Amino acid sequence: MGLTACVLAIDAGNSKTDVAVVAADGDVLATARGGGFRPPVVGVTAAVDVLAEAVGRAYAAAGVTSVAHVSACLANADLPVEEEQLAAALHARAWGTTVDVRNDTFAVLRAGVAEPRGVAVVCGAGINCVGMRPDGRTARFPALGRISGDWGGGWGLAEEALWHAARAEDGRGGPTALARTLPAHFGLDSMYALIEALHLEHVAPARRHELAPVLFATAAQGDPVARTVVDRLAEEVVAMAMVALTRLDLLSEETPVLLGGGVLAAGHAQLNDGVRDLLAFRAPKAVPRVVTAPPVLGAALLGLDRAGAGDEVQERARSHYQS
Secondary structure, X not given: OOEEEEEEEEEEOOOOEEEEEEXXXXXXXXXXXXXXXXXXXXXXXXXXXXXXXXXXXXXXXXXXXEEEEEEEEEOOXXXXXXXXXXXXXXXXXXXXXXXXXXXXXXXXXXXXXXXXXEEEEEEOOOEEEEEEOOOOOEEEOOOOOHHHOOOOHHHHHHHHHHHHHHHHHHOXXXXXXXXXXXXXXXXXXXXXXXXXXXXXXXXXXXXXXXHHHHHXXXXXXXXXXXXXXXXXXXXXXXXXXXXXXXXXXXXXXXXXXXXXXXXXXXXXXXXXXXXXXXXXXXXXXXXXXXXXXXXXXXXXXXXXXXXXOOHHHHHHHHHHHHO
16 A cells, blocks of 8 residues: 555646645655646546646655545636536546646636735636635636637737738738738748638647737837737736626735736736736735746645645745745
8 A cells, every 4th residue: 555645736737737746744745747638629538648647657756646635726627517527537536535626727826825815817828817715715707718708818819919910911900010020920921921821721720829929029119009909918917807806805905916827927018017007006905916936836735725734834835846
């Protein structure tokens, strides 16, 4: 019979998975990284198989065969019914006695706060927002794209930039440097050439996300259209944060608002300054800051919260990722 650790922490995004095995005293016994978690694309069983490969390596390194609790923060766990389905799939793997599944946005939030209290807006490939209070109350969005009212994220920004650039080139819209900078990124000389390349998949569809940084660079050079798109994203980030703060009755209290994901953590001055300025006006007690700790730490801390671990134990786990 093997040893039993306290928490198996899983942070699984669309592009990669991080896992950590954590002892009851907060020591991180082992970590591992695996592939992306995409149940809508490959199905639940195949997606969990990807997790299993990383979990197996972490368990072998830690010298354990199971844990008391599995704390999994997973991309594509957007609805309660999806969380339940994924929790059942993880429980069937017998990695731990109990299993909690949350959307991966909760990992970003918990990684950035000393207690489970605050709001996080995550903008990477997509955009999402969650909030929580120590009493267990949460605020969240379906985050299923345009059908759930979402706008923003790297993919959406690329689509918006392409729309403006195409209309600028053919005369339906006003001028913008995006009509030059977007095709130039792929070594092309016109939007027509880029449109054709994307449509015929001479440029792989997955590469569209590369255009979001081009949008920000064009905005930083002063292009009015690109700057308008960036300002709109700042408005969207703050709109989501305001809804979460309001639902959790946190507008009147000093509350951290964590900014995470590749877009918000990239240090784009116009975007981050815009978010801070809007929050200062609409929610003066909000304290915005960018999350730099890895989200798997948040999954571990959520698991330790469930175990009733004290501050010293949680700091021990946090120190592993700060060293």
